[in-house]
Structures are given as structure tokens and as C-alpha cells.
Amino acid sequence: MSAIDVMTPPKLKPMPVSQPVELSPKPSLIGMTREEMGAALKEKGVADKQIKMRVSQLWNWIYVRGVSDFDAMANVSKDMREMLKTHFTIARPEIVEEQVSNDGTRKWLLRFPPRGAGRPVEIEAVYIPEEGRGTLCISSQVGCSLTCSFCHTGTQRLVRNLTAEEILSQLLLARDRLGDFxxxxxxxxxxxxxxxxxxxxxxxxxxxxxxxNFESVKTALLIASDGDGLSLSKRRITLSTSGVVPEIYRTGDEIGVMLAISLHAVRDDLRDMLVPINKKYPLKELMDACRAYPGLSNARRITFEYVMLKGVNDSLEDAKGLIQLLKGIPAKINLIPFNPWPGTNYQCSDWEQIEKFADFINSAGYASPIRTPRGRDILAACGQLKSESERMRKTERLAFEAMMIANHGED
Incomplete structure (x- = not known):
């Protein structure tokens, strides 16, 4: 079976998941900065001289030990724990569904409680185990406003931004489920x-x-990379954008993580169709922002993501245009075989054409790995995520599975 063939239809391995939680209006300490946490404790009566010590304790329990219950905080007094339980929460989101792909990829459908006058919302997060590392793909919004024509998530309307708590909770929950605390x-x-x-x-x-969703993403990623907590290296955190140019400059200055650009076309007319934000921030502006990104070097390159669409953007002329476009930018080009989803009009480029495209890019001196599709059988691959409120009905899922088997054969 070739690298772009699809696995057999979804097989859900029975996994214990969290029970539905009682929705609570209490604020979560997860996602608060140290300053915000200190102010919240002070408001509830914690003495000024204790604030720094209490914040340090809570930070360690939440982000180093990974507890989700105040009663587990052994070095915090009972009275303090009772106060915390009364006024705050550190609970995880509800796991509505956990799917496990044949290749070990995991997808969680997570439900968060209402915010203000809103309603509960659902998002998806994906864990991809690989040789020597494990990568967690995190969501930043419920739905998406960009309507990229090849992306399943783009067919779901934007509901709202996720909070810093909700972004970080995806990481905490994944570490819970994987035994990483x-x-x-x-x-x-x-x-x-x-x-x-x-x-x-x-x-x-x-x-x-x-x-x-810059501010919430910034807060979450700075906490994720905090050396006294979750302690992830900024070189192991990658933020992918479709090209919100003003915020690219801010990302480099204020967050300092690795940057990935969802590129997919080398001409403005085609990118306007595939990635409509290009109409607001065309390729020249985007490339100027990339060239100005702080700390660029051969060891700290920008990743350009390029989905391979048959007969659309996969010609050798496109490959030549890509080389010209990226001239002078330390870059790696991830070639992504298109991941199908129900209702799409696009097809994945032929494997032979993808290899020719990659060979041309490599010969020009750019690393251009072909990303191995992961989790396609559970719609967990790049461009396939979509929350439960907008997911396929059973009949649609069965039709999709039949189409995949007809196109690619069974494993």
C-alpha cells in the first residue's frame, strides 16, 4: 500500500473517557498568568505576603504535577483547599469521544462549558506518535472564519475563540490520557x-x-513554554497561520515560537481561491513578514505547508514558482498529500507527481519532506478536523468510507 493509500474504515477502540461534568461558572486557574492568579487569590482574601508562595505552589501542582483536583495538593492547607474549591476550578474538559487510528493517532472530541450567555462548545485535538517524539495538534477556535476551499474545518462557521484555559486544557488532558504526568x-x-x-x-x-485569537494563544503558549511549569522548548512549539500578516510580526516579537505558513499556492490568483485571506494579505506582504521574522537561520527555519491538489497546484511550474517565492528565506517545505473529506471537489495529486515535485524542490536546496498522512481513517489528518456539532451523519460517514475503499482498496 502506498503512502497515500487510506486505512480501512474507522475502528473505535473502547477507551474510558471522562464522565459529563457539572457545568460551573467558577473561573479556572488554568490559563491565568502568575499576575492574574495572584490577583484572583488576593481578591478571595489571601494575604499579600502569601501570594507569591501560593502562586508558586499552584503553578507546580497544575503544570508540573498535572493535578485536576484541589484535594490532591498535599502541601496546601485544608482551609486553603476549601477556599480554592469554593471559588475556582482546575477541571479538564469533558471527553465526548476518543478515537484511535490504526496507526496510533488519537483524536479527542472535547466539550467545554458555556461562557457567559453562550452554550457548550466542542473542538477536536489530535495526538500523533512518531519515532522519537509525540506531537499534539491543538485547536485555537471553535470552527474557522477563513473558508479555505480544501479544508474541512473551513466549512464550519466560526462559533467563538477559545480562551487560554481551553487551549492549555487540550495539552493537560492529552498528558493525562497518555500518562505524561x-x-x-x-x-x-x-x-x-x-x-x-x-x-x-x-x-x-x-x-x-x-x-x-492572538492574545489567548500568546498567553497559552507562554505558559506552555514556562520553565517552571510545562517547560516545552519554544523550538518544539509551532504556530501555523494562513497569513495574518500584522500578527506574524507580533508572534516573533512577543511569543518567539517556530512559525509555519499555510501556503498552498505561489500565485495570488490561485491562492485567492484556495486561501481567501490572501485577498487581504497577498503573497508579497506575506513573504516580507516571513523575511522579517526574528531569529531566522538554517537551524531555525520557517515551515511552509503545501497541500498537493491534483491538477491545481502540483505542476513543475508551480514548483519553480515556489523556489522563486521563497528566495532568501531559510525554509522547509512540507508537502501534504490532500486528505479527502465528504463533499470535497478536490483530489490528491498522484504519488508520482508528488515525488517529482519534491525532487525538484530538494534539488534547489530546500528540504521538502512528504508528510505521511496520519489518522485519515478517523478524519484526524490535516484539514479534516470538525467538531461534533457539524460532523457527518451516520449515512454520510458510511458513504465516505465506501468512497475511500472504492478509490484506494482495503488494507
Whole structure:
């Protein structure tokens, strides 16, 4: 079976998931900065001279030990724990569904409680185990406003931005489920890296455009990279954007993580159709922002994501245009075989054509790995995420599975 062939239809492995939680108006300490946490404690009567110590305790329990229950905080007094339980929460979101792909990829459908006068919302997060590392793909919005024509998430309307708490909670929950906190064990049969952290890398490549939710994404990623907490290296955090040019400059200055650009075309007319935000921020402006990104070097390159669409953007002329477009930018080009979804009019480029495209890019001196599709059988691959409120009906799912088998054959 070739690398772009599709797995057999979805097989859900029975996994224990969290029970529905009682919705609570209490604010969460997850996602608060140290300053915000200190102010919240002071408002509830914690003495000024204790604030710094209490924040340090809570930070360690939440982000180093990974507890989700105040009663587990052994070095915090009972009275303090009671106050915390009364006024705050550190609960995880509800797991509505957990799917496990044949290749070990995991997808979680997560439900968050209402915010203000809103309603509960659902998003998806994906864990991809690989040799030597494990990557968590995190969502930043419920739905998406960009309507990229090849992306399943783009067919779902934008509901709202996620908070810093909700962004970080995806990471905390994944580490819970994978046994990646002290004294935790992963579910039996879980596929993970043999050594080191189970979640070693995170990518802001899930549902939504991260730079249209800049402040919450910034807060979450700075907490994720905090050396006294979750302690992920900024070189292991990648933020992917479709090209919100003003916020690219801010990302480099204020967050400092690795940058990925969802490119997909080398001409403005085609990119206007594939990635409509290009009409607002055309390729020249986007490339200027990339060239100005702080700290660029051969060891710290920008990743350009390029989905391979048959007969649309996969010619050798497109490859030549890509080389010209990226001239002078330390770059890696991820070639992504198109991941089909119900109702799409696009097809994946032929494997032979993808290899020719990659060979041309490589010969020009750019690394151009072909991304191995992961989790296609559970609609967890790049461009396939979509929350439960907008997901396929059973009849649509069965039709999709039949189409995939007809096009690619069974494993």
C-alpha cells in the first residue's frame, strides 16, 4: 500500500473517557498568568505576603504535577483547599469521544462549558506518535472564519475563540490520557514514543486561525513554554497561520515560537481561491513578514505547508514558482498529500507527481519532506478536523468510507 493509500474504515477502540461534568461558572486557574492568579487569590482574601508562595505552589501542582483536583495538593492547607474549591476550578474538559487510528493517532472530541450567555462548545485535538517524539495538534477556535476551499474545518462557521484555559486544557488532558504526568499511566496498548516525553511537541494547527485569537494563544503558549511549569522548548512549539500578516510580526516579537505558513499556492490568483485571506494579505506582504521574522537561520527555519491538489497546484511550474517565492528565506517545505473529506471537489495529486515535485524542490536546496498522512481513517489528518456539532451523519460517514475503499482498496 502506498503512502497515500487510506486505512480501512474507522475502528473505535473502547477507551474510558471522562464522565459529563457539572457545568460551573467558577473561573479556572488554568490559563491565568502568575499576575492574574495572584490577583484572583488576593481578591478571595489571601494575604499579600502569601501570594507569591501560593502562586508558586499552584503553578507546580497544575503544570508540573498535572493535578485536576484541589484535594490532591498535599502541601496546601485544608482551609486553603476549601477556599480554592469554593471559588475556582482546575477541571479538564469533558471527553465526548476518543478515537484511535490504526496507526496510533488519537483524536479527542472535547466539550467545554458555556461562557457567559453562550452554550457548550466542542473542538477536536489530535495526538500523533512518531519515532522519537509525540506531537499534539491543538485547536485555537471553535470552527474557522477563513473558508479555505480544501479544508474541512473551513466549512464550519466560526462559533467563538477559545480562551487560554481551553487551549492549555487540550495539552493537560492529552498528558493525562497518555500518562505524561508524574505517577500517571497510559491506557493499555497506547502507541507512544519509547523514551522521553509523550507530548514532546505541540503545533497550533487544529481548528481555527491562531492569529485571529492572538492574545489567548500568546498567553497559552507562554505558559506552555514556562520553565517552571510545562517547560516545552519554544523550538518544539509551532504556530501555523494562513497569513495574518500584522500578527506574524507580533508572534516573533512577543511569543518567539517556530512559525509555519499555510501556503498552498505561489500565485495570488490561485491562492485567492484556495486561501481567501490572501485577498487581504497577498503573497508579497506575506513573504516580507516571513523575511522579517526574528531569529531566522538554517537551524531555525520557517515551515511552509503545501497541500498537493491534483491538477491545481502540483505542476513543475508551480514548483519553480515556489523556489522563486521563497528566495532568501531559510525554509522547509512540507508537502501534504490532500486528505479527502465528504463533499470535497478536490483530489490528491498522484504519488508520482508528488515525488517529482519534491525532487525538484530538494534539488534547489530546500528540504521538502512528504508528510505521511496520519489518522485519515478517523478524519484526524490535516484539514479534516470538525467538531461534533457539524460532523457527518451516520449515512454520510458510511458513504465516505465506501468512497475511500472504492478509490484506494482495503488494507
Amino acid at each position: 508524574p505517577d500517571r499511566e497510559a491506557p493499555q496498548g497506547t502507541v507512544m514514543p519509547a523514551e522521553g516525553r509523550k507530548v514532546s511537541n505541540i503545533v497550533m494547527m487544529g481548528m481555527g486561525e491562531p492569529l485571529y
